[in-house]
Amino acid sequence: MFKPFIATYLCVAKMKTAEKHSIKISAEEKIKCSARELFTQKGFAATKTRDIAEKAGINLALLNYYFRSKQKLYELIMEENMIAFRTGIVRLFGDTAMEMEEKIEKIVEYYIDAFLANRDLPAFIISIIHTHQHTPVPDNKFYISIGNAQKVFLEQIKKHLQKKGINAIHPAHVITNLMSLIFFPFTSSTMLKSRAGLNENDFIILMQERKKLIPIWIMSMMETTINSKNIKK
Amino acid sequence: MFKPFIATYLCVAKMKTAEKHSIKISAEEKIKCSARELFTQKGFAATKTRDIAEKAGINLALLNYYFRSKQKLYELIMEENMIAFRTGIVRLFGDTAMEMEEKIEKIVEYYIDAFLANRDLPAFIISIIHTHQHTPVPDNKFYISIGNAQKVFLEQIKKHLQKKGINAIHPAHVITNLMSLIFFPFTSSTMLKSRAGLNENDFIILMQERKKLIPIWIMSMMETTINSKNIKK
């Protein structure tokens, strides 16, 4: 059984005041926590070292004392996030024993649980992949291709679609739709809330529902065939 | 009939050298064009006025001469983008005469055509809506709610779902999925290309296919019902 994603760090900034006093948190931890939040929300360039220091309630010099530079701090946080997330997902994608349908269910569950637990993560992942040419990180240090594991899953989809015959949709649509339905609601929750008139609680309920619904939708999409009726002018 | 979205500006930076010589382009236009590209790709903070000037091949002072400040330039570009995009979409959503199914087809077509013509637009729209608290713009100047038009469309969906009975999915899922399937492939084309092993040309072909496929998928999703089999543990 796959364990759900659990953030491997604790975030002081998000704690209630009462909690804060019960635990003694090192300055180092405070900095990392504040930095993680600011970097995710505003990006590397827009996040100022002074903002981080202020949010963490520490002296500016401590940031350099512990992490050498803003850049190094950023890289450290990125690495932690990616490692924490990647651990489970690679195993899932690459599992050759698991049937495609069950795998889809597990993938959806894993992602949504991870994103509900760490709401900054989806934006993080996308920004790393999308803008790894714009973000000042030593060559794709964090652009961890899911690589081989990904291929296993893709092959399973291809095989399934082949049964549908020559008019089945392209496997890329399946991957695209799966990732779209999982990621997008999180990266644009503000937009969706406003468009569909939801509050934060409604949103969480919907996301829970989606863990069951997305696999159903994906399976039914794979039934779609492309023919003259669909595609031609 | 609704005209497809056409970028209302011409972008010199993207022109072939031959084209550049045939038209004389004002410094003002060059700046706007370069700025648009950089702002979208890297964000406001990461884009330096010197980068814009260099890319446009003009003197740094001209930026302030024409646009007063980096901030003003940013706002101008944002406004142009939003106005150009919004024009058609509000009319579409709000059309009370058009049937829901046809409307979905038209909406998908409109968005995808717009995004294919201006690949920066989806990220722009999302960033405006998502981070309008982080981007330094005078209070939601660009956060144009589709407002009433949106409500018309939402009502049409609700009505359609009511026919399916009490177990039909929440209308928010329909809006969510529609927007997800349209937007996400564009905002994360890099990710999808790598995950599904596509090149740029494959990508465009897939997006064209999606204009026909997404409405089919959305309609079939609306057939899904939530029952104990789907939701309960």
Place this chain on the structure above:
DNA sequence: AAAAAAATTAATCAAATGATTAAATAATTC
């Protein structure tokens, strides 16, 4: 062509910002 206006440039300013230093304080070791 002279005068006026517009466009462009190089040089420079001022504030923001990442980073360092040297001194002070707290914690740990011996």
Place this chain on the structure above:
DNA sequence: GAATTATTTAATCATTTGATTAATTTTTTT
């Protein structure tokens, strides 16, 4: 408890970066 090490601070440096100025060139108007 003295010595040593680790942590924290205030002050400061150096670079980046948005913006301005004053002079120069180009274009337009008269």
